[in-house]
Amino acid sequence: xxxxxxxxxxxxxxKLLVAKFAAAKQPGENLVIDESMVPFRGRLxxxxxxxxxxxxxxxxxxxxxxPTAYTYDIIIYSGKQEERQTDLAGTVVMKLMHKYVDAGRxxxxxxxxxxxTLAAKLLEQQTHLVGTLRSNRRGLPxxxxxxxxxxxxxxxxxxxxxxxxxxWKDKKDVLLLSSKHTAEMMxxxxxxxxxxxxxxxxxxxxxxxxxxxxDVSDQMISYHRCxxxxxxxxxxxxxxxxxxxxxVNACNLLN
Numbered sequence: 001x002x003x004x005x006x007x008x009x010x011x012x013x014x015k016l017l018v019a020k021f022a023a024a025k026q027p028g029e030n031l032v033i034d035e036s037m038v039p040f041r042g043r044l045x046x047x048x049x050x051x052x053x054x055x056x057x058x059x060x061x062x063x064x065x066x067p068t069a070y071t072y073d074i075i076i077y078s079g080k081q082e083e084r085q086t087d088l089a090g091t092v093v094m095k096l097m098h099k100y101v102d103a104g105r106x107x108x109x110x111x112x113x114x115x116x117t118l119a120a121k122l123l124e125q126q127t128h129l130v131g132t133l134r135s136n137r138r139g140l141p142x143x144x145x146x147x148x149x150x151x152x153x154x155x156x157x158x159x160x161x162x163x164x165x166x167x168w169k170d171k172k173d174v175l176l177l178s179s180k181h182t183a184e185m186m187x188x189x190x191x192x193x194x195x196x197x198x199x200x201x202x203x204x205x206x207x208x209x210x211x212x213x214x215d216v217s218d219q220m221i222s223y224h225r226c227x228x229x230x231x232x233x234x235x236x237x238x239x240x241x242x243x244x245x246x247x248v249n250a251c252n253l254l255n
Contacts, residue, residue, distance in 0.1 A: 033096055119163045
């Protein structure tokens, strides 16, 4: 009997659909990767708990989208493997992006994925990375991570590969990495209480504009989510991808 993965009952169906998604539309310059949850509270070895999501328990999906909320690829997370992966986030990014590198694109990620190592790896394949950072990542300049800033101030450092790590103080510290931007400040067109122009780093403005792709996709899905009672996880997954993600993609193509 051949060894099968934990997700074999749903994986083939998802791969079939995402092949159709990828064939229907060619992505532009900007892409974004993040996680989504398929609600499921039954017994399942790879069921995940994510307190940041509206549905905290379920099957975790890694999705590749563009800023218009169109989904190009999906990976089902099957939990910890027997052979421990030292860089799950980096592995997920490279799997989702393998068709779309070497084309001058820019990928936007949150702090779960972003690292100097990943940025350097993507640069080798002519792809930029912009994303928020965790302060405990390896290879970050201490002059940036430990800097004490006042509101509106920014500090940055750039390495030999052209990867910039910056910290900007808003209501709280925001740590960001970009292989595309410097620490240049840009006016937002808004004014504060003192009638002064509000400025933000160009990388922050780019991140906020691009990262919305996954959030918009999840928001649109939530309006008509097909919640189906079932004890079979692959039924839930199939209904979510077919009647939720595919419908949002179809609406996107019609607009």
